[in-house]
Amino acid sequence: MLKIDMHTHIIPVEMPNWTEKFGYGDFIYLQQDQPGTAKMMKGNRFFREIRENCWDPDVRIKEYAEHDTQVQVVCTIPVMFSYWAVPEDCLELSKFLNDHIADLVARYPKNYIGLGTLPMQDTDLAIEELERCKSLGLPGVQIGSNINNENLSEPRFFPLFEACADLGMAVMVHPWEMMGMKHMTKYWLPWLVGMPAETSRAMCSMIFSGIFEKLPELRVDFVHAGGSFLSTIGRIEHGFNCRPDLVAIDNPVNPREYLGKFWVDCITHDPRMLEYVLEMQGSRRVTLGSDYPFPLGDLTIGKFITEMDLPEEVVENIFCNATLEWLDLKKEDYV
Numbered sequence: 299m300l301k302i303d304m305h306t307h308i309i310p311v312e313m314p315n316w317t318e319k320f321g322y323g324d325f326i327y328l329q330q331d332q333p334g335t336a337k338m339m340k341g342n343r344f345f346r347e348i349r350e351n352c353w354d355p356d357v358r359i360k361e362y363a364e365h366d367t368q369v370q371v372v373c374t375i376p377v378m379f380s381y382w383a384v385p386e387d388c389l390e391l392s393k394f395l396n397d398h399i400a401d402l403v404a405r406y407p408k409n410y411i412g413l414g415t416l417p418m419q420d421t422d423l424a425i426e427e428l429e430r431c432k433s434l435g436l437p438g439v440q441i442g443s444n445i446n447n448e449n450l451s452e453p454r455f456f457p458l459f460e461a462c463a464d465l466g467m468a469v470m471v472h473p474w475e476m477m478g479m480k481h482m483t484k485y486w487l488p489w490l491v492g493m494p495a496e497t498s499r500a501m502c503s504m505i506f507s508g509i510f511e512k513l514p515e516l517r518v519d520f521v522h523a524g525g526s527f528l529s530t531i532g533r534i535e536h537g538f539n540c541r542p543d544l545v546a547i548d549n550p551v552n553p554r555e556y557l558g559k560f561w562v563d564c565i566t567h568d569p570r571m572l573e574y575v576l577e578m579q580g581s582r583r584v585t586l587g588s589d590y591p592f593p594l595g596d597l598t599i600g601k602f603i604t605e606m607d608l609p610e611e612v613v614e615n616i617f618c619n620a621t622l623e624w625l626d627l628k629k630e631d632y633v
């Protein structure tokens with residue numbers, strides 16, 4: 299069975315030192331001390347250590363073969379978004395990352411599909427780079443759950459979503475710069491508590507502002523199984539019903555109506571939660587994702603799904619059909 303993992307991160311091992319180049323800020327660069335590992339530096343500070351499966355396409359293909367997975371959808375690591383930078387500098391950085399991914403896809407067309415990154419702090423530049431991503435053959439882009447703490451419901455982002463819908467570019471929304479991060483540094487809470495809330499923040503913002511109502515063709519996948527959105531949909535719907543004066547001010551449609559109109563990935567680490575997600579979304583709207591190569595991801599690439607006794611059709615939808623539909627790609631190009 300064709301398996302496409304639609305949520306994986308990659309970074310070019312050779313990159314300019316952006317902080318030196320632009321003369322400010324804490325941009326990411328990689329410091330390679332020994333083969334096979336690299337230190338990810340944020341400005342001059344150590345951020346995290348990564349292994350070669352973060353950048354080496356052959357190592358990645360080999361690791362994926364161990365989990366019977368043929369295709370990886372790659373996008374940058376959210377810490378590379380750099381939405382805080384001068385827009386033109388972020389555009390240059392985004393172009394560098396997008397060219398790297400497009401080149402990878404050109405060299406391994408059966409194994410890699412690429413998503414671009416955009417300078418979301420400037421909508422005109424973001425649209426310009428979105429169009430360039432389309433011309434590079436990338437079927438979509440990854441954006442953050444908030445843009446410098448502005449929600450995706452802000453009117454200034456609407457032209458970008460409109461351009462995505464017009465160009466047929468899929469969107470992946472990834473949590474980053476988690477709310478409350480400064481106040482919960484202990485116990486990895488930004489990742490365990492903040493990330494699911496961030497994704498729900500993005501979903502509620504997009505739904506309540508009416509983006510899906512105005513742009514029914516827009517194809518969006520919210521990662522980590524939609525964060526806390528699906529498990530709190532009852533509360534969200536109840537809030538919509540009991541305080542329409544606060545919630546239904548821009549869109550009169552019940553948020554539950556949108557279940558199954560967007561996509562979510564399957565990263566739940568919990569078969570019972572995945573059953574619930576499938577019930578809410580339908581299997582054609584649940585994509586195989588892993589968050590590879592990071593430890594909080596599902597690094598057995600959906601093994602728990604094969605152990606769940608689901609109908610073969612459901613497994614096939616999760617493993618490839620849902621992603622192919624989200625990205626508007628053809629199965630025959632990958633088998």
Ligand SMILES: [Zn+2]
Nearest residue numbers: 305307472589
């Ligand atoms: Zn991720």
